[in-house]
Amino acid sequence: MPILDDLLASLTQDAPVRSVLVGAHWTLVCSRYGGLASTLMGSGPHGHDPVRDVGHLHEKSARELAEYARSENPLEVSIGVAAINSLIDVDESRCVQVNAAEILSERGRGRTVALVGHFPFIPRLKSAVGRLLVIEQHPAEGEYPAEAASEILPQADIVAITGSALINSTLDGLLAACPAGVPIMVLGPSTPLSPVLFEHGATILSGARVVNADLAALTISQAASFRQVNGVKLLTITNEKGIISITLGAGGVWAAKPPPPIFPIY
Numbered sequence: 001m002p003i004l005d006d007l008l009a010s011l012t013q014d015a016p017v018r019s020v021l022v023g024a025h026w027t028l029v030c031s032r033y034g035g036l037a038s039t040l041m042g043s044g045p046h047g048h049d050p051v052r053d054v055g056h057l058h059e060k061s062a063r064e065l066a067e068y069a070r071s072e073n074p075l076e077v078s079i080g081v082a083a084i085n086s087l088i089d090v091d092e093s094r095c096v097q098v099n100a101a102e103i104l105s106e107r108g109r110g111r112t113v114a115l116v117g118h119f120p121f122i123p124r125l126k127s128a129v130g131r132l133l134v135i136e137q138h139p140a141e142g143e144y145p146a147e148a149a150s151e152i153l154p155q156a157d158i159v160a161i162t163g164s165a166l167i168n169s170t171l172d173g174l175l176a177a178c179p180a181g182v183p184i185m186v187l188g189p190s191t192p193l194s195p196v197l198f199e200h201g202a203t204i205l206s207g208a209r210v211v212n213a214d215l216a217a218l219t220i221s222q223a224a225s226f227r228q229v230n231g232v233k234l235l236t237i238t239n240e241k242g243i244i245s246i247t248l249g250a251g252g253v254w255a256a257k258p259p260p261p262i263f264p265i266y
Helices: 003-010 062-070 074-087 100-107 122-128 146-155 171-177 213-220
Strands: 019-022 026-030 034-038 112-116 131-136 158-162 184-187 204-210 232-238 242-248
Touching: 003 062, 003 171, 019 074, 019 213, 026 074, 026 213, 034 074, 034 204, 034 213, 062 074, 100 122, 100 158, 100 184, 100 204, 100 232, 112 122, 112 146, 122 131, 131 146, 146 171, 158 171
Parallel strands: 112 131, 112 158, 158 184, 184 204
Antiparallel strands: 019 026, 026 034, 204 232, 232 242
16 A cells, blocks of 8 residues: 555544645644645646645644645645644654764765755765765756666665655655665655654654744745754654654754764664
8 A cells, every 4th residue: 555545544633723834845734733744836837736725724624634645736745744744643752862864874884875855964974974875856966866766776775765755756666666674764854753654664764843833834934944944853763763853943053962872773
């Protein structure tokens, strides 16, 4: 069964939608919690197709809004994935302070890391790992196009895939192309912190939880990049060691102590 179907089936609790905000870069849905997703545009006029029920999305339940993730309109899918993330329970009682870039840097020493998606930590990661192979839909110099994923991913000792792959419907195929037995991380604020992804081959999930919806909405509505979004906590969960977190402070400054040593987690 596709990941999206399993995710929707796993949402056993519902809640009223308190607010919906579609920013230039991030979409925020608040129901039980605050859920984030990348804002992806389509190919219609002005870069997107019309969204259904505009002006009434906040009148739906979160489970109803989550069904938008099945849409062929990328903007509706962004809203649906944010709604899914707004319903997922995350047990934060087992948190330690570490983030996705630190995990990849530590685990990738002397090894080949395949990264699907362009992240701001790429320059630092290149100097920390043995070899970095970046796959991107709009590749920069030295990166590989999305069509090369089936060739590049089997070369990796560690794989990291952007959570936005759930929005553009490529996550199932990317996970299937990963070599067996290697750590596979799904990362970024769009990532559902759900054990469903473990059932589909991921071993590490690195996403986000909104802890102050007002601060998050203020910055998202003003076209914030993720490092500029306030009121957000990064969480990483593995299928072995539980949840790892770091808090993003005001102005995009990492408000955390240096991370502890990273031990094998697969």
